[in-house]
Amino acid sequence: MELSLQSDSETVAASQTQLACPACASSSISAGLHVPDHEYGLSYRACYRQCEACGSLFQDPMPSLQELAGFYPGDYHSMAHAGLLSAIRNRIRISRLESLASRQSAILDYGCGDGAFLVDAARHMPSRQFWGFEISERPETAHLANGAVTVVKGSLPDLLAVLPQCGLMTLNHVIEHLPDPLATVSALVRKLVPGGILEGQTPAADSLERFVFGARWSGYHAPRHTVVFSRSGLSRLLERCGLTAIATQGAFNPAGLAVSLASLPHRQGGRIRRSGLPWLCFLAAASLLGPIDLISGRPGVINFFARKGAG
Numbered sequence: 001m002e003l004s005l006q007s008d009s010e011t012v013a014a015s016q017t018q019l020a021c022p023a024c025a026s027s028s029i030s031a032g033l034h035v036p037d038h039e040y041g042l043s044y045r046a047c048y049r050q051c052e053a054c055g056s057l058f059q060d061p062m063p064s065l066q067e068l069a070g071f072y073p074g075d076y077h078s079m080a081h082a083g084l085l086s087a088i089r090n091r092i093r094i095s096r097l098e099s100l101a102s103r104q105s106a107i108l109d110y111g112c113g114d115g116a117f118l119v120d121a122a123r124h125m126p127s128r129q130f131w132g133f134e135i136s137e138r139p140e141t142a143h144l145a146n147g148a149v150t151v152v153k154g155s156l157p158d159l160l161a162v163l164p165q166c167g168l169m170t171l172n173h174v175i176e177h178l179p180d181p182l183a184t185v186s187a188l189v190r191k192l193v194p195g196g197i198l199e200g201q202t203p204a205a206d207s208l209e210r211f212v213f214g215a216r217w218s219g220y221h222a223p224r225h226t227v228v229f230s231r232s233g234l235s236r237l238l239e240r241c242g243l244t245a246i247a248t249q250g251a252f253n254p255a256g257l258a259v260s261l262a263s264l265p266h267r268q269g270g271r272i273r274r275s276g277l278p279w280l281c282f283l284a285a286a287s288l289l290g291p292i293d294l295i296s297g298r299p300g301v302i303n304f305f306a307r308k309g310a311g
Contacts, residue, residue: 019049019060022181023233025240026053032060035215035222036269039259040073045269046223050205056233057205059226062179065135071224077274089255090117093172094124096303100197105167106131110188111174115144115151122148131166133159156187165193171200175234176225185241192308198243199305201251206230209260209293209300216266218259219300234304243306250299257286257293257300 019029032047048057063071101107109118112132122130122145132151139154141162152159169188178184185198192198203219204210205228210217219228229237235246255274262272262282273279293300 021051021054021056021233022058022227022237023056023229024051024054024236026051028052029060033215035220036266037222038216038218038263038266038269039221039272040076041269041271042071042223043269044071044223046220048220048222048228051230051233054233054236055206055230057220057228059223062226063223065179068177068179068224068226069135069137090120093117093170094121096199097121097168097170098125100168100199100305101125101128102167103127105193105196106164108133108163108166108169108188108191110169110171111177112151115142115149118149118151119145129164131163133163156184160187160191163191165196166191167193167196169196169198171198171202173201175200176202176219176221176228179226181227181237182240185237189241189243189308194308194310196308197305198238198308199303201253201301201303202234203228203256204231204248204299204302205233206298207293207300208296208298209257211298213260213263216260216263217300218256218263231302234302238304238306242308244309245305245307247305248302250294251301251303252290252294253301254283254286254290257289258282260300261285 018027020027021029028051030050030052032049034045034047036045046059049060050057097107106129108131110133112118112134115132118130118132122128130149132149134151134153135155136153139158142151143149144151152162169192175181175185189198205219207219210219219225231248234248238246258279259272263270
């Protein structure tokens, strides 16, 4: 897929506009770093700036929703569900949701893809009502798992018009894809019951992995990741959305580290095939290196948790 590059004059004009960090709102912003697509080989090079206050990264210029839609190829990896790694990942997520969910309130998976994970979750967590959302140009609603799962596709207002109050919302590798995370998360929080929980998983900009791999770090996932939060930046964003009891912890995610390793031979971007013997070797190496990443205190991927106040 060929995407046109922004001209130098347009880039200069954009840089002269007062920028603010999407995470903490600071206007202290560093110079940009252009990062190629190391996973799907798009010619577009995303420019990331870093907030000098919280350390979060964000694209400048920020792509529009229409531009973002063009960055996801038909074989995008999140739409594949087969394989042992996918099954293990789902089971870990379900265990986390089981420990957080109440039986009385609905559960929302924002960025649910085709809803396959929710169908699996409904099988393990009977009597819960699950909702899923995925952005789409055409609004539609599907009912899965004998009515236990409702998947809404369309825009955020389409979801908010039908979504009940929820006790738990999960954003698993989603918040870093949002061009305006403050607006989106704030709108979702209004649909959380008092005491309700928002949780998820996301790459961490202040990680050892980013320091080691630089522009080849999988957390950029350029140009699809719009905002890559540091731990303090993510906490600040969640506070700005009205959430409390915010916590983060390292997560074991060998696929992310495997992508970083597989990107090392790329000079100007490239494509990674997530199957076959080479990919299995990268996963094996990532699994061995994963514990080092966790004990470093600067994990490449973090789980996050926050609660809506009772008042």
